[in-house]
Each structure stands twice: as structure tokens, then as C-alpha cells.
Amino acid sequence: MKYLNATMVLPDSLVEELQEYIQGAYLYIPSKKDQHKKWGELSGLRIELDERNERIRQDFSKGLSIEDLAEIYSLSVHTIRKIIYSK
Template sequence: MKYRNASEILPDKLLREIQKYTSGEAIYIPQVKERQKWGEGSGARRYYEERNEKICEKFKVGISIEELAEEFNLSVETIRKIIYKK
């Protein structure tokens, strides 16, 4: 991390406002990053999308909701939500 003189990069008005809170101290300003959606970083989102696609495919070929619930260790209600959501 490199340090830069705030007076060289910030407008005077903003610099004076910051000096009201801290003066002569080094402060860290974090980078702006967009937040990832749930599960994108860990891969969980993709895992559940693939699982849900498999459930829908198996239902379309005639496997019952009860059998799917048993196979995927999910409740019958959860299987219904997955199937009827798509």
C-alpha cells in the first residue's frame, strides 16, 4: 500500500471536512468493490442451481415428488417449490 498526500488528490473542501475528524493521522480508504451475490464466491449458488435442474429433469421424466425428496434428502415441500418455481 502506498501513501499519497491528501492535499494533492482531494479537493480543498473535502480535505477540510476530513480534517474535522482526523488531522495529521494516516487513514485507510478501502477500494470500492461490488458485492457478489450469495454463493458466487464459494460456488454454492452454482451447486444448488445444478441440483435443482437435475430435480426438474427427473420430475419431467416421471419420477414422483416423494422419490425425489428421498433421493435428494429434501422435504416434499422443498421439492415442490423447486419444481414449480421453474
């Protein structure tokens, strides 16, 4: 999240109205519900993790052990189990 100076993005009348309620402090304005992005959606990390998890499931179905997968992917055995049995 980046901070913006209200005077740079809002009309003067709105800034003056906001100053009646708050001055010199940070104000968080949440996204609209239908515009909220899920974790990793903007960076593309969610897609990368989904693809990695699918590779883990495929490797497991080919016979690799959970312990081997944990070593290969640098994840805990517990995490590998969660990935394998989540679908």
C-alpha cells in the first residue's frame, strides 16, 4: 500500500471536509468489495504457487515420496501433505 497526499488526488472541497474529522494522520480507504484483489493476484505469485503445487501433485502421483518432495521443493513434510491432499 502506498500513501498519497490527499491534496494531490482529491478536490479541495473534499480535503476541507475531511479536515473537519481528521488532520495530520493516516486515513485508510478500503477498496470496494467487488474490486478487492486476492492475495498474490497483482504480483502473479498466486499463479506461480498454484503451478508449483500442481507439479508437486504430479510428482507424487509418479511415485516420489513426500519426504523426497519436501527436499526437492524446500518445503516441510507437513506442507507437502497439505498440498497433495488439498484437491
